[in-house]
Amino acid sequence: MPRVIVTGGAGKLGRAVVTELISSGWQVVVLDKVRPPHPEAVFVPVDLTDYGQVLDATHGVEERYDTVDALVHLAAIPAPGVVPDQATFANNMNSTFHVVTAARRTGVRTIVWASSETVLGLPFDTPPPYIPVDEDYPPRPESTYSLVKTLEERMAAELCRWDPQLKMIGLRFSNVMEPEDYAAFPSFDADARLRKWNLWGYIDARDGAQAVRLALESTATGMEVYIIANADTVMSRPNAELVAEVFPGVEIRGELGQNDTLLSIAKARAQLGYEPRFSWRDQVPR
Template identity: 65%
Template sequence: MSDSPTAPSSSSVPPPADRAGALPRRVAVTGAHGKLGRAVVTHLRAIGLDVLAIDRDPAGDPRDVPGEFVVADLTDYGQVVEAFGGGVDEHDAVDAVVHLAAIPAPGMTTNAATFANNSAATYNVFAAARALGITTLVWASSETVLGLPFDTPPPYAPVDEEYAPRPESTYSLNKALEEELARHFCRWQPALVAVGLRFSNVMDVEDYAQFPSFDADPQLRRWNLWGYIDARDGAQAVEKALAHDVPGADVFVIANADTVMSRSSASLMAEVYPDVPLTKELGEHETLLGIDKARRVLGYEPRHSWRDHVG
């Protein structure tokens, strides 16, 4: 990775059709009661996968994740091994893991508590997968590693995976460390496919009613370059990542194809970040969280937009 504002050529990357493998049979999804977790569990079950939903909160509405469910605290390594390895009565072992569980944002609790929870949970998930011989691992990284809230402007836009992580919060620092952790687990376990998805701000359909109010002040959502991810498209990205069969660790920005704004992307950048170079001519509402790599390598293509739900 480099800090160069010029995006590298993608000519050496094989097209998605040459890189996609078969989906795993049985998948554990951690953080199953979260906004993204609910969408992922629903989607993976809808396409025929056998899903073990896991969350430490037993009080979630069972209608959110109908079907097989286990309560587990991921900061306890023994519970993670049992949950993944078939050590819980009436639940079989899994052959892939989707790790979404975390304190999901900065400022929700103290910094030390955020780091202690998220780092321990992710280490335990990675280590348990290694101990059990699981070689397909997808986890939620975050758009925050790109430098959010962009008080320091990004080196260029659309932002992408080609510059080094720039964590600006304890939550983001942990996400950047998770990406490094994945690289070393892949070094130790050469057959491991570890895919980190740098999800943007997750939205459900009912969240879209607020979007028109953002137009009054472009500063309101500049913190993530006016990006978002529809939970259904986030779930689609997880499916694509589970089919990725190239060993090693890789990361992908996952956002929707458009911004949360009615104004053009070019005009937003000109007003708020006039000194940030653009690396391409932008479509009218084109995302500034670059998803070209996810499209090219994973075959990810957003199918939803808030514009389909707000008149």
């Protein structure tokens, strides 16, 4: 059985990722400050800002594991404004450099990490260049958190240039949701601007976990980024109405669909075989 380190495995997305990977035959080692609710996973409490701890844990822990085949890096201060900007930058940038460097120096060549929809220009106070948005335009970070995600993507590109055998896949996750979050969704229809900040997108944690598994299974090498969202928006109101109200004048590329995601997942569908399995519409009476 292959073994994968998952950082942030106790988090909202991390819990779903650990469940998905264990059920798919992976041995999972979680590096986090909090124990995940998975008895099958090996938990190692690690401060990711301490490179010595990260490198040691990547090499193995006596009587528990001794080799690692892949890395999934999810741990981070999860959004802008949670802590002072300097703390966001220091924690997230250094943690990512530490886990990626430790993985490379222990022979790991398969790395999947959580990038972010924020690199697309969220909260879209400056409108997007076109709708639906995709991976074809350069990052537009508008916060310290997003700046770090942009730098991580550039770092991955350079590391893969240095090492052609390395695979680094950045998943630009939308706003992560669990089923208990869906009860609030019908209230969003009252004001189109409540959720305009990410083009009314979301990602069910279970579908996010599917994307992580597919990225690990990919045989590609080099660096790639993918938008990972659900197939629909958080809104019942039609896309054409929302876009006309909130983003008048923005170029429309292709079909908007009635409630199709405006964070294009076409690339992930084509290259990873990603297909969302869950929707809030199946779980909230309307």
